[in-house]
Amino acid sequence: MRKPLGRDPHTPAPGARAPGVREPRVRDPLVREPLVRVGRALRLVLLIALALLFLIPFYLLVRNGLSREEDITSAEWTFFPSELRWSNIGELFDDPNVPMAHALLNSSLIAVATTLGTLLLASLAGYGLARIPYRYANVVFYWILGTLMVPAAVTFVPTFVLVSSLGWVSTLRGLVVPTLFSAFAAFVFRQYFLGFPRELEDAARVDGLGYWRTYWRVVVPNSRPVFAAVGTIVFIGAWNSFLWPLVIGQDREAWTVQVALSTFTTAQTVNIHELFVAAAVSILPLLVVFLFLQRYIVAGVERSGIDD
Amino acid sequence: MPQDTLLDQADEAGGPRRRDAPPSGPAAPARRRLLGPQNRTLWFWVFVGPFALGLGLFTYVPLGWSVYLSFFDAHNTVSPTDFVGLDNYAAMLRDDAFTDSLVTFLVFTAFIVPATFLLSLSLALMVNRLRWAQAFFRSVFFLPVACSYVVAALIWKMSIFNGVRFGLANTVLGWFGADQIAWLSTTDPPWYWLVIVTVRLWLQAGFYMVLFLAGLQRIPRHLYEAAAVDGARPGWQVFRYITFPQLRATSIAVTLLLVINAFQAFDEFYNLLSDSRGYPPYARPPLVYLYYTALGQGQNLGLGSAGAVILALIIAVVTVAQARWFGLGRKED
Numbered sequence: 001m002r003k004p005l006g007r008d009p010h011t012p013a014p015g016a017r018a019p020g021v022r023e024p025r026v027r028d029p030l031v032r033e034p035l036v037r038v039g040r041a042l043r044l045v046l047l048i049a050l051a052l053l054f055l056i057p058f059y060l061l062v063r064n065g066l067s068r069e070e071d072i073t074s075a076e077w078t079f080f081p082s083e084l085r086w087s088n089i090g091e092l093f094d095d096p097n098v099p100m101a102h103a104l105l106n107s108s109l110i111a112v113a114t115t116l117g118t119l120l121l122a123s124l125a126g127y128g129l130a131r132i133p134y135r136y137a138n139v140v141f142y143w144i145l146g147t148l149m150v151p152a153a154v155t156f157v158p159t160f161v162l163v164s165s166l167g168w169v170s171t172l173r174g175l176v177v178p179t180l181f182s183a184f185a186a187f188v189f190r191q192y193f194l195g196f197p198r199e200l201e202d203a204a205r206v207d208g209l210g211y212w213r214t215y216w217r218v219v220v221p222n223s224r225p226v227f228a229a230v231g232t233i234v235f236i237g238a239w240n241s242f243l244w245p246l247v248i249g250q251d252r253e254a255w256t257v258q259v260a261l262s263t264f265t266t267a268q269t270v271n272i273h274e275l276f277v278a279a280a281v282s283i284l285p286l287l288v289v290f291l292f293l294q295r296y297i298v299a300g301v302e303r304s305g306i307d308d
Numbered sequence: 309m310p311q312d313t314l315l316d317q318a319d320e321a322g323g324p325r326r327r328d329a330p331p332s333g334p335a336a337p338a339r340r341r342l343l344g345p346q347n348r349t350l351w352f353w354v355f356v357g358p359f360a361l362g363l364g365l366f367t368y369v370p371l372g373w374s375v376y377l378s379f380f381d382a383h384n385t386v387s388p389t390d391f392v393g394l395d396n397y398a399a400m401l402r403d404d405a406f407t408d409s410l411v412t413f414l415v416f417t418a419f420i421v422p423a424t425f426l427l428s429l430s431l432a433l434m435v436n437r438l439r440w441a442q443a444f445f446r447s448v449f450f451l452p453v454a455c456s457y458v459v460a461a462l463i464w465k466m467s468i469f470n471g472v473r474f475g476l477a478n479t480v481l482g483w484f485g486a487d488q489i490a491w492l493s494t495t496d497p498p499w500y501w502l503v504i505v506t507v508r509l510w511l512q513a514g515f516y517m518v519l520f521l522a523g524l525q526r527i528p529r530h531l532y533e534a535a536a537v538d539g540a541r542p543g544w545q546v547f548r549y550i551t552f553p554q555l556r557a558t559s560i561a562v563t564l565l566l567v568i569n570a571f572q573a574f575d576e577f578y579n580l581l582s583d584s585r586g587y588p589p590y591a592r593p594p595l596v597y598l599y600y601t602a603l604g605q606g607q608n609l610g611l612g613s614a615g616a617v618i619l620a621l622i623i624a625v626v627t628v629a630q631a632r633w634f635g636l637g638r639k640e641d
Contacts, residue, residue: 039543047434051448057460057510058451060467060476077479121359128355132348140360147367149624151572154595157602157616158374159366161609165387181362211351240456242575243595247603258458265462266583272466279459290454294447301453301515302522 061283064276072272088277098270099252100278103260106249107239108285110175110256114238115231117180123227126189127215131201141190147183160247170251179244185230188300192226193219229300232293239286257282371620374613382610396614406615409597410622413571416593419505421566428513428562429555432520433547446521450514457575460507465492465580469503492580495590500581504591507576512569516562523558527551560634567630571623574599594619 064072066088067081092100129141159178168174200222204214220227245256255263261279264270290297378396380388400406435445452460468476471490478488491499531550540546552559574595581588587600598619602612 043434043437047438047445050431051445054448054452054510054514056476057455057463057468060463061459064467073474075473077474077476121362124355125359128352132352132355134349134352137352140356143360144363147363149627150367150371150620151568151623154572154616154620154623155367155370155374156595157598157609157612158370158377160603161373161377161613162366162370177362178366181359181366183363186359212354215355236454240458242456242458242578243599246578247599258456261462262458262579265458265465265579275462275466279462283455283459286454287451290451294450297453298446298450298518301518 061276061280064273065280066277067273069271069273085273088273089281092274092277092281095274098264098274098278099255099260100257100281102253103255103257104281106172106175106255107257107282109172110245111235111238113172113176114179115235117176118182118185118234119227119231121180122182122185122230123189123220123223124215125186126191127193127219129186129190130193130196132211144183144186148187156243156247163248169248170254171248172254174248175245175254175256179238179241182234185234188230189226192223196223225296225299228293228296232289232297233300235289236286236297374616377610378614378617380610382608382613384607385609388610392610396610397618399611400614400618405592405597409592409594412591412593413573415501416504416573417567417570419501420508420570421563423505423509424512424516424566425559425562427509428516429520431513431517432524433551435517436521436524446518449517452511452513453515455511457507457511458579460511461576461579464503464507464576493588498590500591503580504576507580508573512566516566519558519562520555523555524551527554564627564630564634568623568627571619571626 063079063081066084066086068083068085071078071081092098125144129137129144134140163169163174163178166174168177196219200218201214204218209217240258241256242258242262245254245259246262249255249259261275261282264275264278377388379391379393381390381392381395382388431449435442435449438445469491470476470478471488471492472478473482473488475491477491481488489499491503494500527550531554532546535546535550536542540549572595573593577591577593577596578587578599581591587596592600594615598612598615601615602609
């Protein structure tokens with residue numbers, strides 16, 4: 001699917017279609033230059049305006065999080081708070097009504113466990129499907145692909161029924177295990193391994209390694225970028241996921257950061273500055289992951305969309 | 309699959325015999341049938357088995373169970389005895405709230421799909437042609453992807469579209485002398501749609517921009533050179549006859565993803581609109597409806613399961629229909 005697609009047969013060749021442009025013209029650079037420059041400048045202005053617009057929510061997060069409550073609710077809009085109250089962060093973690101530290105711990109455990117588990121299970125499955133010949137491999141492949149048709153969000157009621165009858169409600173197990181089997185991740189790994197250079201594996205086989213040891217000693221060490229790409233996408237998804245933790249994490253003890261934030265947004269008993277400092281703290285780990293691993297995330301997004 | 313046959317031949321012809329290959333003897337044919345040549349069947353299941361099993365347990369079993377439950381009166385129980393036939397389905401389809409939720413989804417899709425498509429494509433086109441600071445602008449537009457819907461909804465609800473006077477949108481309106489608007493609680497005109505759609509637009513546009521950027525970079529340069537030689541004017545003509553047709557595969561993928569994601573919308577609706585008094589009667593997309601039916605006060609799992617089955621069917625039909633319509637599904641690779 002990665003090969004460029006041929007031109008749509010219904011679209012005539014460019015240039016042959018539009019009347020009046022058939023004759024190759026040599027343009028006078030003196031006539032065109034100013035127009036091109038104006039266009040380029042306009043585009044840049046538009047981009048800068050859009051970029052500022054896109055950054056406003058992050059600005060509000062910091063502004064409100066570090067303001068005094070009176071500054072936020074004042075009728076007079078202030079772009080910068082009169083004083084930056086870093087003590088808001090301490091106040092958040094001292095507030096006995098907001099189990100922020102515990103929620104952060106839960107979210108970290110869940111995100112790390114989900115990422116590692118998904119990578120292990122999906123990469124093994126992807127490799128098996130791509131490389132081990134088996135008569136019914138196609139059947140298994142469609143068995144996995146079929147679940148892509150039914151998104152997890154629609155199956156949350158039945159899955160909740162199952163998890164509750166296992167007694168896993170409000171446990172980390174219940175939050176992690178049902179989300180580990182990502183058909184999307186297995187599909188990305190399969191596509192990747194189909195294009196993995198076979199010579200490397202053949203060399204390992206000549207050295208007497210079986211499938212298992214070839215996989216761990218040759219394939220995995222040479223596939224770090226794809227693991228990083230899928231891993232960061234899964235990590236972000238697990239950290240930000242909301243519906244499943246809301247359904248399963250019913251006890252306060254099992255709240256993730258997202259559920260804790262949501263509870264306080266809808267309860268309207270918490271101070272605005274505290275809510276915003278909590279939100280800022282909750283996206284900080286992700287921004288760090290994001291800034292350092294952005295090229296893997298971009299690679300992961302490209303894979304996820306195009307091979308879909 | 310051509311790959312399989314190739315590998316088969318390679319293994320049969322030149323591949324080394326594995327040390328743990330089945331021993332020859334009277335028992336060999338049976339074992340060979342079970343484990344496959346060179347234990348390949350065994351190894352296939354070692355690699356794929358755990359995943360396929362888990363998928364069965366946590367996707368297919370719940371789905372099957374849910375179909376079973378949907379034929380029973382199951383209040384607060386997962387092992388019901390009161391068989392009601394198709395009553396749950398009939399009740400679901402007669403329920404105005406359920407059909408309203410489907411209408412909500414359609415309205416939401418009509419807003420969000422074209423808006424996200426156009427914004428992300430425009431961003432990609434502009435960023436792609438930048439000579440400098442390309443990485444900077446790409447990062448800025450991509451950054452919201454790291455944000456959760458919960459945090460975004462919190463910022464939108466409590467700060468930007470706060471109905472009181474210190475909300476940013478109302479402050480800006482105030483500069484122009486306009487009246488304040490209660491963004492989320494006004495149903496006439498339905499301003500809440502502006503709030504709901506902009507959250508998702510902000511959060512997703514960068515994601516799809518990256519997809520379009522990848523698509524743009526795969527367009528062969530020589531097509532543009534040929535167009536320039538033929539005298540196509542840079543700008544609209546080149547976009548109309550070269551760029552957009554070349555982005556066909558990406559555009560289809562983006563549209564499919566946008567519709568599926570719109571169908572699954574829950575987080576921003578829930579966090580923007582529900583408060584300590586519960587969820588308002590308007591703007592309930594399917595998943596919010598399902599959440600309150602199945603897990604709310606009554607815990608009517610039979611009815612909720614029937615709803616889940618109906619939604620699963622709808623989404624499967626929509627996905628297949630879209631794929632057919634766009635001419636996917638035929639073997640391309």
